[in-house]
């Protein structure tokens with residue numbers, strides 16, 4: 066695990082919340098081009114870990130290095146895209162059009178006073194096209210279904226062409242068809258454009274199909290390795306036995 | 317209308333009332349959506365302490381009030397962040413302290429005079445030319461600041477956490493927003509008085525939110541409601557000899573009711589419904 070070749074370096078991170086140990090001694094690295102699936106039961110600290118990596122929460126101890134910079138000094142936000150968990154739980158009456166929400170994702174590319182240009186409009190169109198929502202551009206976001214809202218947030222996260230995309234259960238509430246198309250799109254971005262992806266999911270099908278690295282979290286990081294190692298790991302098999310049927314061959 | 321405009325005091329009231337109301341209404345949209353609607357009410361009470369302090373020390377009450385309001389707005393922010401208090405609790409603490417200070421000072425000075433009455437209930441018709449200038453400049457400063465930081469403020473209001481991971485300086489902008497709010501509350505106080513200033517912030521914004529489909533639309537509707545209410549309120553007040561502050565707020569309340577009713581009639585545009593989802 067060398068810091069220089071890795072895009073993101075998590076070093077001995079622990080997090081306590083009101084005396085409760087949420088995360089303990091987490092260390093791992095993410096390399097450019099990785100498609101990392103972060104899995105673990107509810108309450109295992111997945112969301113907390115991502116929020117720490119992104120500098121939203123301060124770890125109780127340990128450090129995060131993002132693209133060679135300490136996270137609290139990090140400035141290259143235009144290289145990061147983030148779809149928070151349950152992004153759908155926003156105020157349903159918030160007066161923002163779909164276009165306005167996606168436009169927020171462009172802010173990291175711009176200098177003060179960050180006004181939108183015609184080129185930005187076409188980036189917005191392209192991002193909405195990618196998630197299949199181009200026609201709903203001027204609708205109020207609250208009028209969309211939960212799954213459609215989630216897709217708007219995905220468009221917002223990719224509109225600035227990031228190098229790393231963090232997705233926290235992005236397809237909760239998205240129909241199966243759209244899910245399949247969405248993950249195919251992610252896999253394509255990952256393969257063709259080298260987009261690094263960090264995905265929190267409970268869906269083992271996706272891990273099997275797309276991820277090249279897997280991290281299992283439950284307060285501690287009890288597994289981190291390649292997809293193949295994940296499939297052959299006895300510890301993982303024991304842990305998941307009865308809960309999931311692991312299909313580990315790829316087509 | 318001509319006769320009304322022939323009075324210099326009416327010209328001043330219309331000009332200041334119009335611009336200040338619009339400023340309050342635009343900032344109000346952000347405050348309401350940030351669940352900070354009551355901050356206007358709280359800061360107005362603090363302003364009472366500021367005005368009393370100004371009168372007590374024979375300084376310009378408006379300037380003293382401005383200083384006290386800015387200081388308190390930042391204090392409320394700090395209490396929320398550091399002490400982990402809920403927003404409304406922090407507002408409650410600071411505003412009652414301000415009010416308490418005001419009551420003590422007023423009693424020490426032995427003067428619950430006409431001036432103070434004007435600050436409580438508004439005295440836009442008595443605004444003097446110097447105050448009009450001050451109000452115009454401050455209102456423009458607030459509006460221009462909002463325009464310059466528009467994208468950031470919208471993102472921050474919608475989703476502070478993602479704003480942060482897009483490089484928006486959340487804490488700095490929260491502070492800026494607090495200062496803008498304090499300035500705006502003091503301005504609004506000049507128009508409708510301490511007791512009604514939160515109406516200028518909340519009513520047009522709440523009316524706009526009934527029908528707006530985008531943020532720009534919300535700002536535009538809110539500003540229009542406020543601008544029309546200010547002019548109509550002042551004109552009605554002039555002809556019927558009603559108090560200007562109450563009339564302006566009552567007119568904006570009517571707007572709210574109308575848009576509240578209109579809400580159910582506003583459907584998505586037809587071509588959008590036809591769009592394949």
Ligand SMILES: Nc1ncnc2c1ncn2[C@@H]1O[C@H](COP(=O)(O)OP(=O)(O)OP(=O)(O)O)[C@@H](O)[C@H]1O
Pocket residue numbers: 082087105106107108109110111112113114150
């Ligand atoms: N701000 C907070 N408020 C309350 N609890 C917190 C907070 N931060 C962390 N926790 C605690 O941290 C633990 C991990 O939470 P986290 O949201 O990271 O889990 P998760 O793995 O994302 O779960 P899920 O699969 O349900 O999304 C939980 O036990 C939670 O109670």
Ligand SMILES: [Mg+2]
Pocket residue numbers: 111112113150233
């Ligand atoms: Mg989670």
